[in-house]
Amino acid sequence: MTQGAVVDLRSDTVTRPTPGMRKAMAEAEVGDDVFGDDPTVIRLQERVAQLLGKEAAIYVPSGSMANQTSIRAQTQPGDEIIAHADSHIYHYEAGAPAGLSGCSMRLLAGPRGTFDAAAVRGAMRSTDSHFPQSALVVVENTHNRGGGTCWSLDEIARIRGVADEFRVRMHLDGARLMNACVAKGHSPTQYTKYFDTISMCFSKGLGAPVGSAVAGSKETIKRVHRFRKMFGGGMRQAGIIAAAALYALDHNVDRLAEDHANAKRLATAIANMSGVSIDVEAVETNILYVDVKESTGTAKSVCDALREHNVLAIPTAPQRFRAVTHLDVAAEAIDRAVAVLKSVLSSRGKS
Numbered sequence: 001m002t003q004g005a006v007v008d009l010r011s012d013t014v015t016r017p018t019p020g021m022r023k024a025m026a027e028a029e030v031g032d033d034v035f036g037d038d039p040t041v042i043r044l045q046e047r048v049a050q051l052l053g054k055e056a057a058i059y060v061p062s063g064s065m066a067n068q069t070s071i072r073a074q075t076q077p078g079d080e081i082i083a084h085a086d087s088h089i090y091h092y093e094a095g096a097p098a099g100l101s102g103c104s105m106r107l108l109a110g111p112r113g114t115f116d117a118a119a120v121r122g123a124m125r126s127t128d129s130h131f132p133q134s135a136l137v138v139v140e141n142t143h144n145r146g147g148g149t150c151w152s153l154d155e156i157a158r159i160r161g162v163a164d165e166f167r168v169r170m171h172l173d174g175a176r177l178m179n180a181c182v183a184k185g186h187s188p189t190q191y192t193k194y195f196d197t198i199s200m201c202f203s204k205g206l207g208a209p210v211g212s213a214v215a216g217s218k219e220t221i222k223r224v225h226r227f228r229k230m231f232g233g234g235m236r237q238a239g240i241i242a243a244a245a246l247y248a249l250d251h252n253v254d255r256l257a258e259d260h261a262n263a264k265r266l267a268t269a270i271a272n273m274s275g276v277s278i279d280v281e282a283v284e285t286n287i288l289y290v291d292v293k294e295s296t297g298t299a300k301s302v303c304d305a306l307r308e309h310n311v312l313a314i315p316t317a318p319q320r321f322r323a324v325t326h327l328d329v330a331a332e333a334i335d336r337a338v339a340v341l342k343s344v345l346s347s348r349g350k351s
Helices: 019-026 039-052 063-074 096-101 117-123 153-165 177-184 188-192 218-230 239-251 256-271 299-307 331-348
Strands: 056-060 079-084 104-108 133-140 169-174 197-201 212-216 287-292 314-317 320-324
Touching: 019 239, 039 056, 039 188, 039 197, 039 212, 039 239, 056 063, 056 218, 063 096, 063 133, 063 169, 063 197, 063 212, 063 218, 096 104, 104 117, 117 153, 133 153, 153 169, 153 188, 169 177, 169 188, 177 188, 177 197, 177 256, 212 218, 256 287, 256 320, 256 331, 287 299, 299 314, 299 320, 299 331
Parallel strands: 079 104, 079 133, 133 169, 169 197
Antiparallel strands: 056 212, 197 212, 287 320, 314 320
16 A cells, blocks of 8 residues: 555644644733733633633643642642542553642542442542541543543532532543533533533644643632642743634634544444454544454554554554544545555454
């Protein structure tokens, strides 16, 4: 098969600013955000607070910092965080709950990155001094390792009820919250009203080059602000990148539906290929996981073969790889990825 343009399905973090976004960045009015006087950052923070239905918001450099400043602002060393065993804060944030906040993790099982209120109730600690204290429940929506799973509003409401009963706060890792909103037809506040803090990311499907935000009460965001500084997240003329986030909110939310449609098309095509398998019904948004039969080789060997033809995906386990659709992958790029994968599998002659 001849080489073609790169089809990068490693992550939606690889998106590049569009010409319109670059123009907005170049023309952004800036100040010094550490002094609190960057007008574009201020506009973004006000916009996010309104969008998520909270009193205040703060702009931070990354999704990990958004999650970890939220955790630090709502816990004490020795506390325990309840989250799914496949959660991003546990697997991909460098042990930060322990390292930065001194918190242990109470990990729950459940289908595709979700859990229910009964599991949360069972995980709550008593106030006996022998135990860590339950302090925070973290929900990830959509759920990355779950395959872009969208949470049920009804289940979140039930979990909130348990959290209130035990006087425990809740944090939403909403890095891909807008994907969930578009996929399910919900407004952001239908999700966020159940949470004390929310993180959301601009540099994934929304296509900005960098940045996330945390929203919550004024008092909580004041604490988040302090820990942003402590963790090294203070930025100066950040309006240049905040302008990209504002542009993303204006132009790149509704179009997430295109990414979801492309992911479903890709999954449907893969389901008809020999040597691999996929749960098409589990593809709700823009993330899909493909299982590679042992007779075909390892996931890494398949991804290495794809790379030779400029199609990029990430092995996440010995027999599984991930593909993520985004605004830099048009429908014709999906067609090319399908053709390349079919050719790679066919050359192995396995079924």
